[in-house]
Amino acid sequence: MTGFFKKWMPKRFRKDGVTIPVVRLHGTIMAGGSQFRPALNIATVAPVLEKAFAVKDAPAVAISINSPGGSPVQSRLIYQRIRDLAEEKNKRVIIFVEDVAASGGYMIALAGDEIIADPTSIVGSIGVVSGGFGFPELLKKIGVERRVYTAGQNKVMLDPFQPEKEKDIEFLKSLQLEIHDIFIGMVKARRGHLLADNPDIFSGLFWTGGRGKELGLVDGLGDMRGELKKRFGQKTTLQLMSASRGLFGRRQPGAMLSGDLAERVTASAISGLADVAEEKALWGRFGL
Template structure:
């Protein structure tokens, strides 16, 4: 078909595949799509399969989430880049924080808007305690376990200092892994700043000065400047199934024996948790 298109209508510039990585990480639910390796693997593999493309562009817009899924996505990008000998250009939109920044580290170069939010290199765990609430309601909770630590950090029981220390030790391990990734990918340009790995976050403009990212720039401008005015970005999405749903995304209610009411309750909690992540960065 391309041969039948008149010469003046042809775009002879390189096609640059683009994959959008947006949303909280690892927070998939029946009605909501978060980022995970399961629902990003196919578009990533398709993007890196463009033989003539000089690079793959990734748009990252995520406040973070699961450190495991963040690292799995990061690793898949790096593996594909090595296998296909492609440069990876990352473009941050509103935010690349925590796990979102971990994914952005997969880029050979990271571009930001001056008002993007970048960083938050740390680990957090949060929850609620309901011990006083169930007392007032007159509720008696009964839990039976084999293994004395099976109810560690149970929100319906008083906190145990030993359990909190154990949780913090796990967080410290994950934090160290994150720091190692940052130093491995950005160590040659990072500024020696005492706040760098404290969980603090910065604007895109400040992140450039700190070496967390490379420079300011938007996708179209950077691609045309680097690969010519005829460079054509091509958005790659997950293929749709027979019902028009994106592959890798669970949809439906009452899965796993849950009732419709339970499904709705889960959706409300999931939506609240995701919204809280975005709000942390003023978004």
């Protein structure tokens, strides 16, 4: 049958294979981001997820994750959006782990009805971390005096330009424990019946995909193309979903920046140095 006639035939008479929409979530998870330094957050991810779940004839949506984590808020928002769309559109969600799905990356992976990893993937790191840099001695060396005026005794808590205070650290740790409890609750709610009886699971440790399967953190080992063809047939095609393009063909981030290009580049370079270092540290924890 020629392609011309096949195009106009009712879908129920066609013998085409199944098309599975694919969403690729790659990078650190943080609010903000720009065309110059993209990031995973609900603003940038939501439009692509909407497109993927809108593919009517697709029995499932495949999501590829490669993230060392980041913002717990943005991770949870992305997780919730995936689950809401899956229930609204009645579609199965299959998560595929690339290099790493750790911390916030693993939190997003929990949105999957199944999690498939490569044997050498890194998964887990179910914990909470806060990082930063302190510069009080640097200011002294370069002859700069820090001047801060506040209304409220705790408004400069954890100021990187002042020495750390024990009470500030204790307060931060109490917040981390609250977030950690929420993370643990999510893991137990989604995978509690599959988890091995091992206290290290919630300690912040991370494992290979093979060991993660033994612990119940993932359901299987494999790759996206092979796994989807095995499930839905050899004629299955994968359709990579992407963000819509703007007037001049550029990918649209969740929020557009305004102002002069040179100013944006300069501002990004100045304000983003610490963020870049922190991002490198996140990937570096997993040898990436």
